[in-house]
Amino acid sequence: MPDDPRTAMLTTDRLVLRPQREADAEVFRQLWTERDERVPSHRRLSADGRPTVAEIAEGIRQDRAPEQPGLLTVVLRDTDEVIGYCGVVFDGDGERPELAFELLQAAHNRGYATEAGRIVIGWARDHGYPLLWATVWEWNLASRRVLTKLEFVDTGVVTKESPHGRSLLMMRDVPA
Template sequence: MSTAFASTDRLVVRRFRDEDVPAFAAYRSEPEVARYQSWTAPVPPVEARRLVTEFAAATEEMPGWFQYAVELRAEGVLIGDVAVCRDENGRRAELGFTLAPAYQGRGYATEAVRCVLNRLFDAGLHKVCAECDARNLASARLLDRLGFKREGLRREHTWLKNEWTDDMLFGLLARDWRVS
């Protein structure tokens, strides 16, 4: 069984595998990666193994969270992940993404998220949503680049890591994706 869902000249977007645990633990343990995320760095190896095992066993089409591994084709190494939470109705999903610091700023995250969006909209989704901490300008720029529309700002909405944070809300409709 192939673990690849999509690929580009530079990346493979695939299912997680056991051998991803060390790289996953490493980038998820970076303080700058965890800064705007729900987890706290470092991510212990035992927790990384539990998560990767859970990700590898998940079913892509089912409601709930599914995590795509992002592999750099040339090096064959895990460099990040894209998370999708499908609604029960099967027509809407929420999106998130994480990339190792050494690979940021090179267009890899945009490329990986584009692969996942193609997959979601080809499967018949009507809308994909995303939200990010308002201070996370790099993530907001990525969503803008991909055609997401800013739909709102929830002021001091999330209590995260001992502070209130503002959440920027984004949405992308299938009809807008098709024309981009």
């Protein structure tokens, strides 16, 4: 890729997607508190309240994969309010670019996830990613609707099945 993806700043009429800052950790922790009880325990707060804001901030400080886009903080353009994250991450083997997003519940049902996803898809296209993947819990109808609006299609592949449900693999072409 020609430029450093960690410096990406993407804008829409209503949103700014920018690199994460340590100060975003408070909102990111709030996301952990709002997660559905069906989400696996390693993605929810532990009994002792972890991860803490400090632990999340430390994760933001660490530059684990500077050559990959990672997650951008989603900010309301008019108010500078942080409402979540959206970006491209890679699966365990580093081969499959995946669209990922999560917004505070107060920001749901306003089209922000779709808007953020569209600009990230455009960024992926501009940086030579021919397709994007997404995994989503079968029961997460809101996220599945967002992915459908973003022209992702269900591949028919279940990436994991557990007491938490089935995780579906979706994909979309990103034509140049």
